[in-house]
Amino acid sequence: MSNAATETANGVQSVDRALRILEILARSGESGVTEIAASLEVHKSTAFRLVATLEQHGLVEQVEGRGKYRLGVGLLRLAGATSARLDVVQEARPLCKQLAAATGETVNLATLSGHSALYLDQVAGPSALQPHNWVGQHIPLHATSNGKVLMAWLEEAELKDLLGRLPSYTGLTITSKAALRKQLEVVREQGYAVAVDELEVGLTAIATPVRNAHGDVICSMSVSGPTFRLPPDRVDEVLPLLIEAADELSHRLGWGMR
Amino acid sequence: MSNAATETANGVQSVDRALRILEILARSGESGVTEIAASLEVHKSTAFRLVATLEQHGLVEQVEGRGKYRLGVGLLRLAGATSARLDVVQEARPLCKQLAAATGETVNLATLSGHSALYLDQVAGPSALQPHNWVGQHIPLHATSNGKVLMAWLEEAELKDLLGRLPSYTGLTITSKAALRKQLEVVREQGYAVAVDELEVGLTAIATPVRNAHGDVICSMSVSGPTFRLPPDRVDEVLPLLIEAADELSHRLGWGMR
């Protein structure tokens, strides 16, 4: 009967709508009820009730009494519980902390998710405030050291699927497929990837693979910081520390035990 | 105040149930459909359909084909969008204000920065005796309640790096590393730190830790005032208020639930 427009295979309608509201808010940052209702193609009141229910659970909150809605802190609690059960993150946390302390820079853990890199965890260096929290964000693969590492050990078929458009973010972003493939070759050979000013001018990052018991690359660990603090010779200093930490993590996940 | 307890208030029933499933999974780590249905006091099939809808949006995932369900990485993505705009100071402000009003003393928020404590925010109490504004100032760690809290939960390596010279400011300043370590032990045990006349004669302060979703101590909240207004018995009165405020802040930042 209901040959709905988009993918509405099955599922509970109102729940589906509620979850779409969360996604809308994630994308827009802030939205009003009317705006949400328009996006969902439902009546204002329907959208309002859904939002109200989400609000009761702390997943959304309204900004300043009367006004728009945005995602709430309840999500942080849920996400905390999520990453707590991801054994990789759990296992990695002390290592990341130690690495962050040793290098003074920010350490990230990223994995492949869809067509981009999903940042699983972040430990900031001793600098006062967290630079920019990337946890949960999807970051383009071709412009980051993490992304290069995650792609480098993929099967040809999977890789091909990921290499779509390669948008440019700075003058140094790799935008040609051939050049990227060549890069990945280098990454595979040397066992790590570097990205200098490729995603953002002034941002340098180094990444290495983390393997599970089967030897699959399941995520990548990176150290990143402002380019002026991470010139080539400093990168050479940090690299062994990063590799040591990532190898230790792989080891704890069963890699190399046989 | 504390959510989750009050149910069946109003809102969209199916959405409410779906969100409760998320909370159940956050608490249990993994649950089967039958188990969830029992918790919700609904039929198995109902629980299944709700879970299936959550799964379509990546908020839950089933472990290994046939089996139990757990929270999914989609939550990390949503949480990423949340924490992108999340600012500790901003989140803390109303709580600090309330605490300042309740205690009549000055409330501060401090974090670790290099080798000292950086004061992020300050809300003065209504008293006539206004202390000078510490926001943006770097204050020695070993002579303040905030500093002790910030050090108490550090890794040994990081702590070692911080314990250099311990200059004396008053007759009561802790200047021996052994004594300081002992003090930190106490702080860890009792969950708060006190400093009386250690930085300045006539200045008393109490501080408690604020944690993020991972449980890391990211900053400390303190109440401070002239020692004559904060004798030991008054400290005992203020303490629960401070702890409540700091815990609430931690809660808003995602701590708890595990």
Place this chain on the structure above:
DNA sequence: GTCTACGGTTGCGCAATGAGCAACGCGGCC
């Protein structure tokens, strides 16, 4: 200062939709 418009909020009644039931397939365990 008044008027208008816009956005969030709420009571009401109908029917769409989500919940319960029961049956099924599939493992694991006696």
Place this chain on the structure above:
DNA sequence: GGCCGCGTTGCTCATTGCGCAACCGTAGAC
């Protein structure tokens, strides 16, 4: 092999969630 427990699915009914329309703030224009 048979039993039991699990997740999963078709069917049916009435619960419940939806659309409507009216309400009530605030904000901006004239």
